[in-house]
Amino acid sequence: xxxxxxxxxxxxxxxxxxxxxxxxxxxxxxxxxxxxxxxxxxxxxxxxxxxxxxxxxxxxxxxxxxxxxxxxxxxxxxxxxxxxxxxxxxxxxxxxxxxxxxxxxxxxxxxxxxxxxxxxxxxxxxxxxxxxxxxxxxxxxxxxxxxxxxxxxxxxxxxxxxxxxxxxxxxxxxxxxxxxxxxxxxxxxxxxxxxxxxxxxxxxxxxxxxxxxxxxxxxxxxxxxxxxxxxxxxxxxxxxxxxxxxxxxxxxxxxxxxxxxxxxxxxxxxxxxxxxxxxxxxxxxxxxxxxxxxxxxxxxxxxxxxxxxxxxxxxxxxxxxxxxxxxxxxxxxxxxxxxxxxxxxxxxxxxxxxxxxxxxxxxxxxxxxxxxxxxxxxxxx
Numbered sequence: 051x052x053x054x055x056x057x058x059x060x061x062x063x064x065x066x067x068x069x070x071x072x073x074x075x076x077x078x079x080x081x082x083x084x085x086x087x088x089x090x091x092x093x094x095x096x097x098x099x100x101x102x103x104x105x106x107x108x109x110x111x112x113x114x115x116x117x118x119x120x121x122x123x124x125x126x127x128x129x130x131x132x133x134x135x136x137x138x139x140x141x142x143x144x145x146x147x148x149x150x151x152x153x154x155x156x157x158x159x160x161x162x163x164x165x166x167x168x169x170x171x172x173x174x175x176x177x178x179x180x181x182x183x184x185x186x187x188x189x190x191x192x193x194x195x196x197x198x199x200x201x202x203x204x205x206x207x208x209x210x211x212x213x214x215x216x217x218x219x220x221x222x223x224x225x226x227x228x229x230x231x232x233x234x235x236x237x238x239x240x241x242x243x244x245x246x247x248x249x250x251x252x253x254x255x256x257x258x259x260x261x262x263x264x265x266x267x268x269x270x271x272x273x274x275x276x277x278x279x280x281x282x283x284x285x286x287x288x289x290x291x292x293x294x295x296x297x298x299x300x301x302x303x304x305x306x307x308x309x310x311x312x313x314x315x316x317x318x319x320x321x322x323x324x325x326x327x328x329x330x331x332x333x334x335x336x337x338x339x340x341x342x343x344x345x346x347x348x349x350x351x352x353x354x355x356x357x358x359x360x361x362x363x364x365x366x367x368x369x370x371x372x373x374x375x376x377x378x379x380x381x382x383x384x385x386x387x388x389x390x391x392x393x394x395x396x397x398x399x400x401x402x403x404x405x406x407x408x409x410x411x412x413x414x415x416x417x418x419x420x421x422x423x424x425x426x427x428x429x430x431x
Contacts, residue, residue: 056253057237057255057312057313058178058179059174059177059178059234059257060176060177061140061141061142061143061145061176063315063316063317064145064176064317065112065126065128065140065317065318066112066126066317066318067112067113067125067126074334074335074336074414075099075101075102075334076102076333076384076414077101077332077333077334080331081325081330081331081332081333082101082331082332082333084309084323084325084330084331084332086101087101087323087332087335092239092240092241093240093242094240094242094243094244094337095242095243095247096244096245098335102335111128112126112128112318113126113127113128115127116137119164120137120148120149120151120164120165121137121151121164121166123139123148124137124138124139124148125139125145126138127151129152129412130261130306134150134151134152134263135150135151135152136150137149137150137151138173139170142176143175143176144173144174144175144176145172145173145174146170146171146172146173147167147171147173147188147230148170149164149165149167149190150164150165150226150228151163151164151165163192164192165192165224165226166190167188167189167228168189168190170188171230172186172230173186173230173232174232178232178234178257179234179255180234180235180255181234181235182232182233182234183231183232183233183234184230184232185229185230185231185232186230187227187228187230188227188230189225189226189227189228190225191224191225191226192223192224193222193223194221194222194224195220195221196216196219196220196221196222196269197216198222199215199222200212200216202296203215203296206295206296208295211292214284214285215284215289218271218272218284219271219272219282220270220271220272221269222268222269222270223267223268223269223270224266224267225265225266225267225268226263226264226265226266227264228262228263228264229262230259230260230262231259231260232257232260233257233258234255234256234257234258235256235257235258236255236256237253237254237255237256238253238254238256239251239253239254240311242320244337247337248320252311252313252320253313253314254311254312254320254321255311256309256310256312257309257310257319258307258308258309258310258329259307259309259310260306260307260308260327261305261306262305263303263304263305263306264301264302264303265300265301265302265303265304266278266300266301266302267279269289278300279293280300305327307325307326308322308324309322309329310322310323318338319338320337320338321335321336321338322335322338323335323336357373357374358371358373358374358417358424358426359372359373360415360426360428363428363429364430364431365405365428365429365430366431367404367405367406368402368403368404368405368406369402369403369405369428370400370401370402371396371402371403371417372399372400373396373399373401373417374399376396376397376398376419377419378395378397378419379395379397379417379418379419380393380394380396380417380418380419381393381396381401381403381415381416381417382415382418383403383405383413383414383415384414384415384416385411385413391408391413392405392408396417396419405430409430410431411430412427412428412429413427413429414426414427415427
């Protein structure tokens with residue numbers, strides 16, 4: 051094991067601001083067994099295509115610090131698999147998470163939702179080497195007007211109940227507790243030889259990382275105090291019963307588990323696997339094969355085959371597509387679990403796709419015409 055001691059994670063080779071191009075394999079309804087991917091030979095090649103149903107090119111951005119709002123002192127930010135943006139500050143000694151923002155569509159909150167933690171949450175101490183481990187917990191809350199729930203109630207045909215709710219309560223509090231665990235548990239050598247991968251043999255340091263989110267809701271009674279929603283009533287009846295009818299119960303718990311393979315002098319894991327909670331099955335796998343220059347404008351992607359501008363991104367109703375002149379092109383839109391959501395024909399240079407009926411969240415698209423193809427990602431709010 052001593053041969054691999056030089057692979058460590060420091061502040062100098064931790065995530066940086068900028069853009070990474072990712073070769074992303076997405077499974078369908080069932081995870082791929084981790085043992086089918088991480089085998090004895092530990093070679094990642096085109097055989098992965100037979101394990102995963104959808105293979106896409108995706109762009110992941112580690113965004114620049116915000117100029118306003120709660121997180122102006124961050125170093126960068128990025129989205130996790132629950133469409134939550136994590137805001138990270140990096141110093142020579144450690145990296146901490148300052149809070150979260152993004153989409154909480156189940157509550158009707160859009161991308162302007164921001165929650166700063168009561169105390170920054172440690173996510174890694176530098177240098178991280180074999181057997182380094184970090185477990186930490188933090189929490190935060192956000193108070194918003196009761197009107198933020200109206201859209202959610204209306205979407206379930208429960209607008210009358212919202213009116214009754216607003217007559218008794220004037221605000222809501224969303225409380226989130228996050229438990230973070232990172233363990234660097236293995237080192238060794240892996241080989242990359244597939245298409246759109248940085249071919250070669252790499253010494254790695256493996257990190258098992260897990261975020262567990264516990265979300266709760268509290269209601270503020272007019273001229274009263276905040277109470278847990280499970281203890282609140284509406285005209286004498288438990289509100290929790292109404293929420294169960296809407297398919298919601300509190301607290302809400304979700305877990306994001308990843309296996310990351312760091313290499314020497316890299317600024318991000320060369321391989322990232324999103325797994326189920328116990329890491330026995332892989333639901334998504336990314337092989338990062340290099341950094342890309344910052345895009346010329348939001349949504350603009352250029353390759354040797356197709357240039358396309360997708361906007362607005364995120365979108366709420368219509369996705370506009372500006373593309374080079376083509377006839378009988380095709381766009382296919384997939385959910386994050388690999389299911390085909392929509393397929394349409396593209397002609398000319400200006401096209402629009404109505405996504406109003408889509409559920410909120412992230413989607414992948416592929417645009418093809420003849421032997422030309424390009425893929426990307428957009429968000430629906």
